[in-house]
Amino acid sequence: MPAADSLASPTLAELVPMLRAAGCVFAEDEAQLLLAEASSPAELFEWVERRVSGEPLEYIVGWAEFCGLRVTVDPGVFVPRRRTELLVSEAASLLRESLTPPGSSASAVVVDLCCGSGAVGLGLASRVSVRELHSADIDSAAVQCARRNLSPLGGYVHQGDLYAALPSRLKRQAQLIVANAPYVPTSVLPTMPPEARIYEQQISLDGGPDGLDLHRRVIEEASEWLDPAGHLVIETSERQAAGTVAIMVAAGLGARTVHSDELDGTVVVGTARA
Template identity: 55%
Template sequence: MPLPDPRPVVVAALRAAGCVFAEDEAELLLAAARTPGELADLLDRRTRGLPLELVLGWAGFRGLRVTVEPGVFVPRRRTEFLVGQALAQVPGASVVVDLCCGSGAVGAALADALGPVELHAADIDPAAVRCARRNVARYGGQVHRGDLFEALPDGLRGRVDVLAANVPYVPTGEVGRLPAEARDHEPLIALDGGADGLDVLRRVAAGAAHWLAPGGRLLVETSERQVPTALAIFGDSGLSARVAVSEEWSAHVVIGTPGFSPPAAPAR
């Protein structure tokens, strides 16, 4: 006698827990579980509020399954727009840096699309560094731990074609209003961008011109209301800047390229 289909029970439990895409999530949980016991465990973790990506151990990002671990920022689908802009701006990039890399999703997606590249990723959080190493290994990428540019090898100065920096940009006072999945399960350092949300963006913009190759691009995601200030910050840092917008993803990416010779490189 065939066993009853567990889908209706799983969908009902997910709906009761407030999961908007209960049917889609049920399919993923069912595919991941090898036994009824595993399914029960996965379902329990999800209905108790653990992000789906952490329940599964991966997040979908530009067609890739990116490994994610507890305590690591989960890549957002809207950040795929940043990757697309980088590919459009510098289609022949050979040196790519994923700064504030988190899981390394951006760097992995760029390397996957570009083919053989010299890929570097960096993050200050040791959990992120461990996770990113798993995701960029297949592309021969190197992951460095440290505070922004301090983490990078000096040999990259003036050679970077794509500098993608998915910086934290939530103002400190708004972190508490984030969805519980982010607020309760992701590291504060990956969310909190300071009083106006742009503290880390300022530091990245200030140093970028010394690392970019001629024709290289810095790409940073931000919010719609932060765009005017972000553009001004880029300009003050010696970068010609523009913004790209995706209405579909509600995504805003500020794109900068060195507009003139920068002053002497600051001490690291």
């Protein structure tokens, strides 16, 4: 690529073929975004070089679109996927239907485990008003990123291993626990797209031999933290949904699977049994 200081900013027609040749499926959309966000031709050239080399677009511009919102995403932090919008919509529906009747004040305590950038909590807060939002992640970079996204909303972000990160006062208080815990089987990691495999932390992807190690831990301890009328919503895959359901049933929870073809997303909803 020519020196940035020797050329004017490239046009959309010039950028699209470059991005397409690098394997960008949505080359035109990405080119438009880079043109809109770059503050100078020099920055634009730098960003295009980074994108062509395979760096995720979200790390380059510093944010991802999720649930119609701009979510800050720092390098190395798990990039929110569109399929996870199903997790948000199902969780929001549960809060609307059973926790916050029309005309009443919000009273729900929500816990978001393996929160990454905090995108799920941010999406929920944009749809349903909750009394307390507690997000947690074991990765310090994710925690710092989530705090930037959630602190303006009054959300709490804790660092630690799943429930160990949470204040003990929340036991039996959560009306909703959501989790986009890693569920990629370890053996499948080498086949993932380079954007994820190279640039995202393995700890945010690796779900163990069958991809369900974190699901087991989240589900097994959920009853200690859920309100008796609470719900647990976990993102999974179509292939692994039956396994996630079986773990929930064995833990004494009712379970149902929700899938969206439009979002290519799958979640399992757990409820306490009477």
